[in-house]
Amino acid sequence: MGQMDEYRPAALETAYGRVLEVGFGTARNLTHYPPGVSSLAGVDPLPAASARVQARMRAAPFPVEHHALRADGALPFDTCSFDTIVTTWTLCSIPEPLRALAEMRRVLRPGGRFLFIEHGRSERPATARWQDRLNPLWVRVAGGCNMNRAIESLVQEGGFELTACRRFLGKGPRVLATLFQGIALRRD
Ligand SMILES: C[S@@+](CC[C@H](N)C(=O)[O-])C[C@H]1O[C@@H](n2cnc3c(N)ncnc32)[C@H](O)[C@@H]1O
Numbered sequence: 001m002g003q004m005d006e007y008r009p010a011a012l013e014t015a016y017g018r019v020l021e022v023g024f025g026t027a028r029n030l031t032h033y034p035p036g037v038s039s040l041a042g043v044d045p046l047p048a049a050s051a052r053v054q055a056r057m058r059a060a061p062f063p064v065e066h067h068a069l070r071a072d073g074a075l076p077f078d079t080c081s082f083d084t085i086v087t088t089w090t091l092c093s094i095p096e097p098l099r100a101l102a103e104m105r106r107v108l109r110p111g112g113r114f115l116f117i118e119h120g121r122s123e124r125p126a127t128a129r130w131q132d133r134l135n136p137l138w139v140r141v142a143g144g145c146n147m148n149r150a151i152e153s154l155v156q157e158g159g160f161e162l163t164a165c166r167r168f169l170g171k172g173p174r175v176l177a178t179l180f181q182g183i184a185l186r187r188d
Pocket residue numbers: 001022023024025026028029043044045046069070071072087088089090093094095096100
């Protein structure tokens with residue numbers, strides 16, 4: 001995921017307060033959060049056991065806790081307990097993304113922001129057709145990652161209102177490089 005680091009600061013620019021990061025992965029976002037962040041809870045089914053991840057967590061300028069669990073189950077947080085929710089290259093991999101979005105919406109306080117940068121379905125019909133063709137194989141070889149999810153509709157269907165979403169082409173093959181960087185508010 002290192003090749004994506006250049007996109008992280010812009011995606012995380014407006015994060016503040018208590019942050020929930022879904023799909024915490026190897027803690028690559030931690031050095032890119034702005035000063036207004038006060039604490040962070042990371043959720044990921046993978047344990048944060050490696051020395052490298054532990055070192056990144058210790059070096060963060062705010063407290064970081066890790067929860068080894070799936071976000072598409074019940075999240076162990078109070079309703080309205082976060083100011084910011086973050087996903088980066090994660091909605092592609094969650095088996096039941098709408099369940100996860102419903103939980104994220106529940107724990108985000110009214111007026112709080114959901115910040116994301118994700119890859120997903122191309123607006124070019126030819127590329128989208130290739131994504132649909134390749135996806136069944138890709139899911140199997142890439143640890144459950146889907147290349148053809150329609151990110152904007154998914155976020156909206158999950159109970160959020162998009163206030164901004166920039167669609168652009170990142171590095172790599174077109175089927176994987178359609179990126180969506182957005183800010184959404186919870187719909188009440
Ligand atoms: C492509 S990696 C991105 C990691 C990290 N967000 C980043 O930007 O480097 C996708 C992450 O989603 C996590 N993931 C997969 N299923 C999940 C689920 N059900 N709930 C939460 N995270 C999940 C994976 O374990 C993995 O860490």
